[in-house]
Amino acid sequence: MILSKLENIIAYESQLRLASFFSALFVMGLWEVISPRRPLSIRKRYRWINNLGIVIFSSILVRIVFPLSVVGVAFYVNQREWGLLSVADLPFWPVVLFSIVILDFAVWVQHVLFHAVPALWRLHRMHHADLDFDVTTGLRFHPIEIFLSIGIKAGVIILFGMPVLAVLLFEIILNVLAMFNHSNVRIPLSLDRLLRLFVVTPDMHRVHHSWHQDESNSNFGFNLPCWDRLLGTYRAQPRDGHERMNIGMHQFREQRWLRIDRMLIQPFVKEGKTRNLKSV
Numbered sequence: 001m002i003l004s005k006l007e008n009i010i011a012y013e014s015q016l017r018l019a020s021f022f023s024a025l026f027v028m029g030l031w032e033v034i035s036p037r038r039p040l041s042i043r044k045r046y047r048w049i050n051n052l053g054i055v056i057f058s059s060i061l062v063r064i065v066f067p068l069s070v071v072g073v074a075f076y077v078n079q080r081e082w083g084l085l086s087v088a089d090l091p092f093w094p095v096v097l098f099s100i101v102i103l104d105f106a107v108w109v110q111h112v113l114f115h116a117v118p119a120l121w122r123l124h125r126m127h128h129a130d131l132d133f134d135v136t137t138g139l140r141f142h143p144i145e146i147f148l149s150i151g152i153k154a155g156v157i158i159l160f161g162m163p164v165l166a167v168l169l170f171e172i173i174l175n176v177l178a179m180f181n182h183s184n185v186r187i188p189l190s191l192d193r194l195l196r197l198f199v200v201t202p203d204m205h206r207v208h209h210s211w212h213q214d215e216s217n218s219n220f221g222f223n224l225p226c227w228d229r230l231l232g233t234y235r236a237q238p239r240d241g242h243e244r245m246n247i248g249m250h251q252f253r254e255q256r257w258l259r260i261d262r263m264l265i266q267p268f269v270k271e272g273k274t275r276n277l278k279s280v
Contacts, residue, residue, distance in 0.1 A: 051136035083161015099166035129252040138182030
């Protein structure tokens with residue numbers, strides 16, 4: 001009976017996440033065409049094929065390695081009444097909201113750690129090695145980083161005993177807002193100043209993708225901007241301006257490193273070794 005319910009909720013989750021994924025990709029991709037924030041330096045078709053290719057590859061691999069999603073973990077935990085929230089007699093909706101906020105903070109801390117710990121940075125830098133900044137940048141993460149992220153979120157879900165609905169909503173919000181705040185879209189500055197009080201905007205997160213290290217070590221948030229503001233990692237604007245700033249890293253500047261096969265080996269390439277590898 002439990003297995004049957006679990007299969008149903010996973011199927012429901014997949015439908016919702018796929019619908020939100022394609023909807024956000026279409027809307028943000030169209031917005032980028034209609035009102036781009038800055039010109040792209042690499043052909044969009046070339047980048048999109050490889051960036052979306054890594055998404056497909058990672059998604060298949062994740063389903064093989066982790067057949068039980070984080071939503072499935074939440075269902076399993078709720079059935080057994082595990083976690084801190086299970087012992088507190090609290091109204092359902094405040095618990096859902098609290099769970100979403102805690103998961104967002106956990107992802108923020110995870111992001112900081114992936115910049116601070118050298119071994120983790122080698123995985124995460126694939127995300128930063130994109131030479132342009134658009135909606136597909138928010139989707140390109142190394143599969144090993146995705147595995148670790150799933151493990152971290154699962155640990156938080158088990159610790160608190162978070163409701164299935166909260167985890168499902170958070171996963172959808174995280175995916176949609178990651179595409180939004182990585183998008184190459186123009187938002188009026190006055191509106192951007194207002195929006196970034198409540199949500200991470202593209203202009204706010206673009207600073208994080210600067211090739212200046214002090215700027216890439218700022219604005220770690222994906223959803224809520226409060227963590228950066230409260231914990232001293234907020235930076236309002238890039239020093240070179242949004243139109244003139246360099247996106248990416250000093251390493252991996254050659255276009256061949258945007259290919260899916262090259263993205264997968266980037267964590268295993270030593271500093272300063274990119275130019276010595278065969279350019280095939």
